Amino acid sequence: MSTNESLIARCDELTKEGAGLRITWTGGNDSGWFELMLGDEVKNQLDPVEEALISYVERQLGYGSFAGSYSTTGSLDYNTQTKCFEGTDQYEDSDLETAPCSIPIRIPGETWFDRVEISAEQYGEDQIDVSVKICIDNGPVTEQVSVMEQVLESLLKDAFNKAISELEDYEGLDTGCILNYDQFRPEDGGHAFLLKELTYHRHKLDIQEIIISLDQ
Structure with missing residues (x-):
């Protein structure tokens, strides 16, 4: 047999x-x-x-x-x-994808910087964790710069929350960028940059019918 x-x-x-x-x-x-x-x-x-x-x-x-x-x-x-095992397989995964957004980033005109480093993460039920670092290669990091980083983190947290609330099959946020000084445009006596996309994890669910034959 x-x-x-x-x-x-x-x-x-x-x-x-x-x-x-x-x-x-x-x-x-x-x-x-x-x-x-x-x-x-x-x-x-x-x-x-x-x-x-x-x-x-x-x-x-x-x-x-x-x-x-x-x-x-x-x-x-x-x-x-039929001498088969028949049923379903439920497969869940996540893909890293980009989505359009429109998030303004503004730096006051009196703030000198070489670049701005931004990262934002969120998974599960956790709150969004936003980090903003205003980088100055040659010069002191003043208290004004530290305060501006905190202000930007708060504003970006609200903006990212709004952006991800509009995404379908959203599972987590994992986005970031490094913006050099010359990427900002003059605006209202300061510097402005418009963030146009973010990176996030999209939940993927695939349910397949499975037939496994023993009679072969």
Whole structure:
């Protein structure tokens, strides 16, 4: 008897009284597990053929050790007529994408600087963390500059909050830029720059129908 014939024979034996046979999995971020369920109960003790069944399904799905920054959950039910495991796989991941925005950055005219470094991050339920550094290569960093950094951080936090509230499938913010002095334009006696895009993590959900045949 071939390996697949042994798997089919074991599945048919387990389901001959009408109980459903299901394989489930949960994984991602470098860890995960499979379970074999008979009816509503998880089979904690697997015989060698049942372990081979889990290994076969695992190979067909191709997740290996679940390495990577994604998550997946799924379940497959044994079809006694077709000798297939049938069900769905729910795969979740995030893509780093850019989105247009219109966020003004203004520096008072009396503030000298060589460049402005800006970064903003936000994940999950955390508040946006904005960092602004007004860089002066040759000269002292005055208290006025420190105050202006704090003012800009507060203004940018509000602006980024508004921008991400308009994004679909938003999962997290990870954006930043380095703006040299000559990238600013004169405006109202000061210096102005218009930030036109931001970088964010977009949530991706993919639900696939899965059929794994044992009769091959």
